[in-house]
Amino acid sequence: MNTRLHTWTWVAWLIVTLIALSATRNLFYLTLILFCLLVNYFILEASFQKGAYPLSLLRFGLMICGFSTVFNLLTSHNGATVIFSLPQAWPLIGGSYTLEAAVYGLTNGLVLFGILLVFTIFSQVLPVRRLIRLVPRVFFPVAVVTSIAVTFVPTTIRQFHQIKEAQLIRGQRLKSLGDWLPLIVPLLVGGLERALQLSEAMTSRGFASSSPAPGKQSSRLVMVSGLLLVTAGWILGSWSGKESLGLGLIFSGLLLLLGALWWMGRQIPHTNYTREVWQAGDGIVLLGSGVLVFVLLSSFAGLTILGSLYYSAYPVLQWPDFDPWIGSALLALCFPAYIMSLGKK
Amino acid sequence: MISLRDVTFTYPGAARPALKSVNLEIASGCFGLVTGPSGSGKSTLLRCLNGLVPHFSGGILSGSICVAGLNPVQASPQIMSRQVGFVFQDPETQFVVDRVEDEVVFAMENLAFPPQEIQARLDNALDLAGLNALRNRRLETLSGGERQRVALAAVLALKPGLLVLDEPTSQLDPEAAEGILQTLVRLNKNLGLTILLAEHRLERVLPFVNSLIYLNTDESGLIVGEPRQVLSHIDVASPVIALAKQLAWRPLPLTVQEAKPFAASMHLPVPEPVEVEHQEQPGEIALQIADIHVSYESYPALKGVSLTVHAGEILALMGSNGAGKTTLLRSLVGLVRVNEGSIQLFGQPTQNMDPANLSELIGYLPQDPNSLLFAETVQEELLFTLHARQPHSRPMKKVRAVELESEAVAQSTQMLVQMGLADLAAAYPRDLSVGQRERVALAPIMVARPRILLLDEPTRGLDTAAKDQLAQILRTWRDEGHTIILVTHDVELVARLVDRVAILEAGSLVAAGNPAEVLSTSPVFKPQMLQLFPEAGCLTPQEIVDRLNPPG
Structure with missing residues (x-):
C-alpha cells in the first residue's frame, strides 16, 4: 500500500x-x-x-x-x-x-x-x-520565492553555527553586544552572497522566462472593477442601510476578483508533471x-x-x-x- | 557552437577589464578546459556564454558573442537556458526545492513543458547522471558528488547543446570528481554535447579534454588549441607534464598513461643506501589521540581513532567525503564532544578545556574562510584576535593599554609581512581573491602563535601560484617548530609538502605513515609520480630528476 x-x-x-x-x-x-x-x-x-x-x-x-x-x-x-x-x-x-x-x-x-x-x-x-502547488497559480512566482526563503532558514542556521564556532576557536567570547559583530557581519554578507548565487543559478535555468501574459491590461481592469464593487457594497451596507444591496455588490465584486485571479493564473505557463492520487x-x-x-x-x-x-x-x-x-x-x-x-x- | 569576436568586458566600478579583446571559436562536440590563474577571467568568460554577463552582473561589454546561433546579450540568460546548461561550483547554492526529482523537473515545469515530455526528459536526465536510484531522496541526504550530479541532471533535462561547468569538482574528493568527469565524457562522446569546463587541477581533467583555453592575467591574452600544443607554451602543468618538460619527452605526454612508455624506457637508478650517522629524532609529542569515538546522534563518525603527531611536523589527513576528517579536527578543538577515548595536547588532557581556551594552543582554519572575516581591513582582522587574548579582567593603566596596543600593531604587521600580505593591510578582506582571502583568514589564526595549526581544505579553489605561496608559508612554520595538520584532497600538494599522511575511511584510521609508503598503497590518493614510477618511491618530478642526475 x-x-x-x-x-x-x-x-x-x-x-x-x-x-x-x-x-x-x-x-x-x-x-x-x-x-x-x-x-x-x-x-x-x-x-x-x-x-x-x-x-x-x-x-x-x-x-x-x-x-x-x-x-x-x-x-x-x-x-x-x-x-x-x-x-x-x-x-x-x-x-x-x-x-x-x-x-x-x-x-x-x-x-x-x-x-x-x-x-x-x-x-x-x-x-x-x-x-x-497549493498556492494559486497566479501567485506562483511569489510562492517560489517564499519557498526559497523558507529553505534558506536551515542553511542560515547552519551557517550561523559555523561562524559562531569559527569565531569561538579564534578566542572570541560572547560577553557584550559588540562581541556579536563578528557573527552578524559574516552571516549577513554570506547570506547575500548565497542569495546572489541562487538567483544566478535560477536565472540560468530559465526561471521567469515566460513572456508577459496577454490580456494583462483587461484582467487588471476586471480586478479594479471588482474592488470598486466591494467598496461600493460596503459603503451602501454600512451607511445607507441598504444591506442586501450592499451584500450583493460585495459578493459580485469578490466573484469578479476571484475570476480575474483565476484567469490571470491560467495565463501563466506552468505544468505539473505528476498528478497526486487519492x-x-x-x-x-x-x-x-x-x-x-x-x-x-x-x-x-x-x-x-x-x-x-x-x-x-x-x-x-x-x-x-x-x-x-x-x-x-x-x-x-x-x-x-x-x-x-x-x-x- | 561558440564564437567570440574581440570581446572586452569590464565589471561596474572595476579599474581594468576582466576580459580584454578575447577571440575564441569552439566547434560543436568539443570538450574544452578553461584554465588560468585566479582573476584571469575564467568565470567571466563562461558567464558570457549564457548572458549572465552582462545581464546579471552589469558592466560594459563590447565585441560580439554568438552561442548556438544566438547572441546571449540580446537573448538574455532565460532564453539561453534552453541552449546553454550552466553548472556552478557549489551545488548547494543551486537548489530551489528539496528533493532530487523535484529539483530536476523544476525548470521544465516552469517552462511549461507537457507532462509526458517532462517525464521522458526526467528519466533520461537521471539516467545520464546516474541518479536513478536516488530520485526520491532529499537533497540534504546526498553526498557532495551526488549533489553535483543532481545539478548536472537539472540542466541536462533541458537538453542544452552546450554544457558549461565552473569548477564543478573543486569541492569533491578524487573519487567523486572522477565520477563527475566520467559522466561528462559519456555525455560528450555518446550525445555529442559540447562541454566547456573551468578547473585549476589540470591532472584531474587533462585526460578527458580535447581542447585547452588558457587565460592570462597579463597582456598576452588567450591561448587556445589542442592541449599538447597549448601546454608546451605555458608554465602551468600537472606533475607528469612538468617532468616531461624537464626530460624533454616528445611528443609531450598529457596523462600518466601517455607518459608510461617514456618512463618504461628510462633507467631510474636505485639510490645507494646512505649510512645514517644519527637518526633524526622526532620532536616532542604535540598531539596524542587515543582511541577516540565520536557519534552524531546514532551515527558513528569516528570509530576508535588513535594518532600521534609530533612538534615540527606536517601531517596530511586524507579520505573520501564523509570519512570523518572534519569531525576529527573539530573534536581536537573541542567543537565536538568525544564519547570515548582521550586527546592530549603536549601532555595535557583536553577534556575539561573549552574551545576558547584550546584556541591558545590550537589554531583552526575552517573550510570556508569567509566565516572568519568580518572586519573592515585585513590588519583589523589580526588585531581583533590579539585583542580577544588581552587581559580584560581588571582595569588597566592607560600606559599599559597603549603599550599593549602598540605591541599588537607590531605583531600584526610582522605577521602580514611574513604572509606576504603587507600590501593588503588596509584592504577590505572580502574584496580579495580566493587565494588572498585564504591567507587573510589564516593570518588572524597564526598571529596568536598557536603551537598546533589545523587547516581544513585550505587549497580549495586556489590556483597553482596561490598554492605554492601557501605551501611555502606552511614549510616556514613547520621549520619554526609548529605542528600542522592538513585536511585535503589535493594529492599532489600532499606529495610535495607533508611529512606524514594518515588516511581515514568510514570513521576509522586505515593507514598512517611516510607519504611514499601510504600513498603508494592507496588506490585513490596516488600522486602521478607514484603512478608513473611505482617502484621508485618518488613523489614529485624534482625527486625523479634528482634521482636521474644526483646533485654533485
Missing part, C-alpha cells in the same frame, strides 16, 4: 487540528491533542529534514509552556487560590499570585506549542514542491477529520449528549470535564501517523 497522503488531506488535517486547538482551553482535551501531535511527530520524524531547527522541538515546547505560565502568573493577579502575595504598593509586581493565573498561562502555552507542532509536521512532511488512507484521515469537526461543532451548538468544550481556570480552579465522545473524536488526529506507519511496516 502506498501510504503517501494527498496534499489536500494534509491541509484538511492541519485545519481541523487548528480548529480543535483554538476551540478549547480544557486541559484534558489539550493534552489529548498534544499527545496525538507528538505521536505524529515521532512516527514521521525519520523523514524530517535534519538540523532544520536550532533547538529540540520538545525543549522549545517546554520553554514556551514555562514562559507562558510564569508570564501570566506575574501579570494576571485574578483568581481565588492565592499562592503568595507581594505588597500592592509595589509597582508592576505587587499583588496576589494565584494558581488560576498559572494554570491559565499553562493552557495558553500548550495551545502555542500545539500550533508550533502542527505547522512543523505539516511543513516537514510535505516536500517544498507540493507546498508550492487513496484509501486519505479517506480514513478525511473521515476522521470530518467526524472530529462534526463533534466539535455539535458541542459548540450545545448538543445535549456531548459535554462542553468550554473551560476556564478562573475564578476558582476546578477539574475540567471530560467527555469520552469528544476525547475519542480527538484521537482521529493520530490517523496520519497510523496510515504512514502502515507503509513502514
Whole structure:
C-alpha cells in the first residue's frame, strides 16, 4: 500500500487540528491533542529534514509552556487560590499570585506549542514542491520565492553555527553586544552572497522566462472593477442601510476578483508533471477529520449528549470535564501517523 | 557552437577589464578546459556564454558573442537556458526545492513543458547522471558528488547543446570528481554535447579534454588549441607534464598513461643506501589521540581513532567525503564532544578545556574562510584576535593599554609581512581573491602563535601560484617548530609538502605513515609520480630528476 497522503488531506488535517486547538482551553482535551501531535511527530520524524531547527522541538515546547505560565502568573493577579502575595504598593509586581493565573498561562502555552507542532509536521512532511502547488497559480512566482526563503532558514542556521564556532576557536567570547559583530557581519554578507548565487543559478535555468501574459491590461481592469464593487457594497451596507444591496455588490465584486485571479493564473505557463492520487488512507484521515469537526461543532451548538468544550481556570480552579465522545473524536488526529506507519511496516 | 569576436568586458566600478579583446571559436562536440590563474577571467568568460554577463552582473561589454546561433546579450540568460546548461561550483547554492526529482523537473515545469515530455526528459536526465536510484531522496541526504550530479541532471533535462561547468569538482574528493568527469565524457562522446569546463587541477581533467583555453592575467591574452600544443607554451602543468618538460619527452605526454612508455624506457637508478650517522629524532609529542569515538546522534563518525603527531611536523589527513576528517579536527578543538577515548595536547588532557581556551594552543582554519572575516581591513582582522587574548579582567593603566596596543600593531604587521600580505593591510578582506582571502583568514589564526595549526581544505579553489605561496608559508612554520595538520584532497600538494599522511575511511584510521609508503598503497590518493614510477618511491618530478642526475 502506498501510504503517501494527498496534499489536500494534509491541509484538511492541519485545519481541523487548528480548529480543535483554538476551540478549547480544557486541559484534558489539550493534552489529548498534544499527545496525538507528538505521536505524529515521532512516527514521521525519520523523514524530517535534519538540523532544520536550532533547538529540540520538545525543549522549545517546554520553554514556551514555562514562559507562558510564569508570564501570566506575574501579570494576571485574578483568581481565588492565592499562592503568595507581594505588597500592592509595589509597582508592576505587587499583588496576589494565584494558581488560576498559572494554570491559565499553562493552557495558553500548550495551545502555542500545539500550533508550533502542527505547522512543523505539516511543513516537514510535505516536500517544498507540493507546498508550492497549493498556492494559486497566479501567485506562483511569489510562492517560489517564499519557498526559497523558507529553505534558506536551515542553511542560515547552519551557517550561523559555523561562524559562531569559527569565531569561538579564534578566542572570541560572547560577553557584550559588540562581541556579536563578528557573527552578524559574516552571516549577513554570506547570506547575500548565497542569495546572489541562487538567483544566478535560477536565472540560468530559465526561471521567469515566460513572456508577459496577454490580456494583462483587461484582467487588471476586471480586478479594479471588482474592488470598486466591494467598496461600493460596503459603503451602501454600512451607511445607507441598504444591506442586501450592499451584500450583493460585495459578493459580485469578490466573484469578479476571484475570476480575474483565476484567469490571470491560467495565463501563466506552468505544468505539473505528476498528478497526486487519492487513496484509501486519505479517506480514513478525511473521515476522521470530518467526524472530529462534526463533534466539535455539535458541542459548540450545545448538543445535549456531548459535554462542553468550554473551560476556564478562573475564578476558582476546578477539574475540567471530560467527555469520552469528544476525547475519542480527538484521537482521529493520530490517523496520519497510523496510515504512514502502515507503509513502514 | 561558440564564437567570440574581440570581446572586452569590464565589471561596474572595476579599474581594468576582466576580459580584454578575447577571440575564441569552439566547434560543436568539443570538450574544452578553461584554465588560468585566479582573476584571469575564467568565470567571466563562461558567464558570457549564457548572458549572465552582462545581464546579471552589469558592466560594459563590447565585441560580439554568438552561442548556438544566438547572441546571449540580446537573448538574455532565460532564453539561453534552453541552449546553454550552466553548472556552478557549489551545488548547494543551486537548489530551489528539496528533493532530487523535484529539483530536476523544476525548470521544465516552469517552462511549461507537457507532462509526458517532462517525464521522458526526467528519466533520461537521471539516467545520464546516474541518479536513478536516488530520485526520491532529499537533497540534504546526498553526498557532495551526488549533489553535483543532481545539478548536472537539472540542466541536462533541458537538453542544452552546450554544457558549461565552473569548477564543478573543486569541492569533491578524487573519487567523486572522477565520477563527475566520467559522466561528462559519456555525455560528450555518446550525445555529442559540447562541454566547456573551468578547473585549476589540470591532472584531474587533462585526460578527458580535447581542447585547452588558457587565460592570462597579463597582456598576452588567450591561448587556445589542442592541449599538447597549448601546454608546451605555458608554465602551468600537472606533475607528469612538468617532468616531461624537464626530460624533454616528445611528443609531450598529457596523462600518466601517455607518459608510461617514456618512463618504461628510462633507467631510474636505485639510490645507494646512505649510512645514517644519527637518526633524526622526532620532536616532542604535540598531539596524542587515543582511541577516540565520536557519534552524531546514532551515527558513528569516528570509530576508535588513535594518532600521534609530533612538534615540527606536517601531517596530511586524507579520505573520501564523509570519512570523518572534519569531525576529527573539530573534536581536537573541542567543537565536538568525544564519547570515548582521550586527546592530549603536549601532555595535557583536553577534556575539561573549552574551545576558547584550546584556541591558545590550537589554531583552526575552517573550510570556508569567509566565516572568519568580518572586519573592515585585513590588519583589523589580526588585531581583533590579539585583542580577544588581552587581559580584560581588571582595569588597566592607560600606559599599559597603549603599550599593549602598540605591541599588537607590531605583531600584526610582522605577521602580514611574513604572509606576504603587507600590501593588503588596509584592504577590505572580502574584496580579495580566493587565494588572498585564504591567507587573510589564516593570518588572524597564526598571529596568536598557536603551537598546533589545523587547516581544513585550505587549497580549495586556489590556483597553482596561490598554492605554492601557501605551501611555502606552511614549510616556514613547520621549520619554526609548529605542528600542522592538513585536511585535503589535493594529492599532489600532499606529495610535495607533508611529512606524514594518515588516511581515514568510514570513521576509522586505515593507514598512517611516510607519504611514499601510504600513498603508494592507496588506490585513490596516488600522486602521478607514484603512478608513473611505482617502484621508485618518488613523489614529485624534482625527486625523479634528482634521482636521474644526483646533485654533485
